[in-house]
Amino acid sequence: MKIATWNVNSLKVRLPQVLAWLGENSGIDALCVQETKLRNEVFPAEDIRAAGLHCAFNGQKTYNGVAILARRPLADVVCDIPGFADEQKRVIAATMDGVRLVNVYVVNGQEVGADKYAYKLRWLAALRAYLDNALAQHPALAVLGDFNIAPDDRDVHDPAAWAGKILCSDAERDAFRALLALGLEDTFRRFEQPEATFSWWDYRQAGFRRNLGLRIDHILVSAPLAVRCAACAVDKTPRGWERPSDHAPVVATFDAAPV
DNA sequence: ATGGCTTCTCGTAGAAGA
Secondary structure, rough: OOOEEEEEEOOHHHHHHHHHHHHHHOOOEEEEEEEOOOOHHHHHHHHHHOOHHHHHHEOOOOOOEEEEEEOHHHEEEEEOOOOOOOOOOOOOEEEEOOOEEEEOOOOOOOOOHHHHHHHHHHHHHHHHHHHHHHHOOOOOOEEEOOOOOOOOOHHOOOOHHHOOOOOHHHHHHHHHHHHHHEEEEEEHOOOOOOOOOOEEEEEEOOOOOOEEEEEEEEEEEHHHHHOOOEEEEOOOOHHOOOOOOOEEEEEEEOOOOOO
């Protein structure tokens, strides 16, 4: 089984790339996308179904928005963080093949100390409580998405320049570690990885060509899935395509479930 | 560098992203 996450920065613009990528990567069973920026009424569900995929989506106009595209049916779809008052559409969860998929688009935060930064930390605390409960209900649980946090300095092209800045501040990294402390593992760090592997590059300054990036898109899994995890890697290919998203997809591979 | 680039909007400039 393979699962993936990709911040597409507008599904309206990127749908052809998403379908092309899934066509070229037929082994991927479920893809979580973020920043769809589409109201549910205009979500391209028919185009996705025409490509032989199932989908579940939770969106709004202009900002945010998340969706799951899957080879097989999605069950028990839950939108948002139940009990947490939030207008912004940042979470959708569903079960495929017995695996609970939680797709998250974590708040960016804009700048350390800003109102949006306080919202980010409050939002992460609510996510932690939600995942604590979800882990109790679903032994095989994966949290995939754009976390907008570079967990440590290995995940930053220029740690000195980013020290203490948004996406890298201590409070954000503490919040990320608090998610892991629930019993989740960062699949990427289970394996040897090339140095300077990132999942996002700024559109400006030829960031991708110069590999000026951050690793902020993650796939975290519960212990029963972690022991089955065989690989995790960033696929930089679509970032090099014409008119790309600023993020690249991340893919985690799992051995079949033991019987 | 308060920059750069890309996306969105009852657009044509400003906000937001990261």
